[in-house]
Amino acid sequence: MIEMTATSVGQYVRDRRKAAGLTQRALAELAGVGPRFVSELERDKPTVRLDAVNKVLSVFGKQLGLTDAPRDGEHHE
Secondary structure, three states: OOOOOHHHHHHHHHHHHHHOOOOHHHHHHHHOOOHHHHHHHHOOOOOOOHHHHHHHHHOOOOOOOOOOOOOOOOOOO
């Protein structure tokens, strides 16, 4: 499983959107969210709603999920 930070999610969405030849508005329409949300997601706004993030990611066949976080003294690879 690939781990994504908030920053890499925004970059992933931007990269995939551009590779698909989509505007932010077109992606928003496909995902059922507003274009402002797509813009904020791509700019890594820290307060985006996760359900809406998953709507956008689902356009590319992805979704966020729970992963185990390392505890103090543990390293996750």
